[in-house]
Amino acid sequence: MKPRVFSGVQPSGDLHIGNYLGALKNWVKLQYDYECIYCIVDLHAVTVYQDPATLRGKISELAALFLAAGIDPRQSVIMVQSSVPAHAELAWMLTCVTPVGWLTRMTQYKAKAEKQETVGDGLLQYPVLMAADILLYQAQIVPVGDDQVQHLELTRDIAQRFNSLYGETFVMPETKLPAVGARIMGLDDPLKKMSKSETASGHAVALLDPPDVIRRKIQRATTDSQPCVDFDALGPGVANLLNIFQAFSEWTDDRMRAHFSGMRYGRLKQEVADMVIAHLEPLQRRYREIAGEPGYVDRVLKEGAERVAPIANATVEAVKRRMGLYVPC
């Protein structure tokens, strides 16, 4: 049997080229060697307030983007977290074996809590729900960005604690950082990772941005005071633009050097914009086809949930038995 992969994305903000090059592109490659479950984590999104109509739209949009990026629903499962109630059920049971101290020291919790006037309990429980997502399917591999490593470690701690209290139940998941996945930085601030929750308009190229918007954002990207590309003294902004180009084109380092050495920044930006547009146009075309086919996305999501629900329910039942909870016969 192929090892199982699980990963999730929140349906909030706009998916951008950093998400594509850092995660989605790898997910597409993984699907032929692993049994992959790609989850739209709507229950995680509502740990901070989301406008209901916007959220509902984002869930379908994200599913259509997964499909447009090349995730094949005959190979992989695409599903929505809340459509398999076992996620929330297992999260409760795991909450009961998780010390509050483990949660209050999570760096992401601290960063998010700082920005809220009142901190919802869901924000604290966020990593427990994430542990439930992973442990429900006994996923061995969890491809995530480095910002999620601490959550993965917590997942293993929770699994271990459950196993030691109630007997061997959960498989220990590994973190899989993308081997070739590029780490794309903000166009406006190349020292910060490109982020979905950043709202400044020049920060990220969204996957659904029209070509003229893409071009404008890249033209305005922060560089430095040098006039042209010097590979021996690359500033972070220029390095980021080159990274974006290389991640899309898959050119070798040698070819990149030969082509871009000494190139003026204006020309570099033009070439980066051309490359990004050339790759996003077909993706956007597929997106429009998929989104325009009535019922297709809903069908994929329904089938996805139906395929994984038996696995998830079996885990919940096993956990209930371990804990002495009532399992109807």
Ligand code: TRP
């Ligand atoms: N917390 C993850 C993020 O924001 C999303 C997520 C939720 C996830 N559940 C998951 C990722 C399970 C991997 C596995 O990026």
